[in-house]
Amino acid sequence: MLLLALDTSAAATVALLHDDTVVGRFASADTRSHAEVLAPAVHRILSEAGVAGTELDAVVAGVGPGPFTGLRAGLVTARTLGFVWDVPLHGVMSLDALAFDAAAGGAVPAGSAFLAGTDARRGEVYWAAYRAPSQSGALPELLDGPHVGTASTLPAGQPLVGRAAGLYPDDVDGVPAFAASDPDAASLARVARLRLLAGAPLRDTSPLYLRESDAQVPGPRKRATA
Template sequence: MLLLALDTSAAASAALLDGDTVIGRFASADTRSHAEVLAPAVQDLLRDAGVAGPDLGAIAAGVGPGPFTGLRAGLATARTLAFVWGVPLHGVMSLDALAFEAASDPVAEGEFLVATDARRREVYWARYRGPEAPRGLPVLVDGPHVGPAAQLPELPVFGAGAGLYREELNAVDAFSTALPHAAALGRTASARLAAGMPLLDTTPLYLRESDAKVPGARKKVGS
């Protein structure tokens, strides 16, 4: 089944998959231009593969956790494409994509954490157990959460959040700059769909309120 995966929980990324095989991928290091780069990237991926949007079997979108603006841009793109092309849309927690990649490391045979930057000296994180047969997918044990790095359990930590706070966390060096990528997110979605496992809807996991605040009513000035 052809599947398009999108994630904007950190950097913007997109991937086109045929089953669990990635046939095209895109990633942008710019965390501030998700809306501008994602749609052209999808167009390029489909064109290069000779695939039309309605040919897709599904779209998978990362639902975070992540910042408000970035997640909103990616999910809006995914919902629009799914509606226009008449394609099923599924949500996948973005931290699951990191856990999927981490599961290939021997350190991840037991329990481990994945963490990404949440700014304000905090991280988004979740706790997993090593992959289980026959699906080969890591198992979510706890999370997602947002909080100070110093409050995380003392376990190996995969992801860029660990690289930022090495003094507080047991960072796995090979993954200390890793961000969620749509390719791993798509492989996670494909494996779950093939196994008949449920996926999420596309409700975003913000975990905290947006920094943007609605102005309050103006105070009256006494005469």
């Protein structure tokens, strides 16, 4: 299975996977240039791998939660590529990729509940609750979420993986090995692949913004008075 995955819920990441092997990848921590870097990154990765877009089995997009502008850039790019190449397009919640990394890396005990969280800015975090699989290679079970809120409002007594843990160490029980982690496109593709192999449903590419955009349509101008 040949999958191209993109995620811009936090960092901009792109990955090409052949089955479980990463063939090419790109990551940029600059949250202001998602729209500019994605298309060139996809072109370079496919060119270096000698793969045409039409040969892909699917394009996978991280649907967030994430800030409006960055998340939209990734979804628009993924939708455009899927349309132009005429290949299936699937959505995966970005926090699922983060939770998968933590469970696969042994950062949380098998069968235990844990949280995955990313930076939502404004002093808040995007988060969801999971249960680690008891079987190696399986996917974590989503228990609750996604949500957005302050770190102090997260469920107590559950370890937190993801960048949110490093941002608010006094409010959460962070897992040090994953305290600076963001969702990764390669893990996004692995989550999608396991679901496709199991015949499990995937999301569409509707974005999980969870908040209104900062940009607002201005109201009517006030009439000048004499």
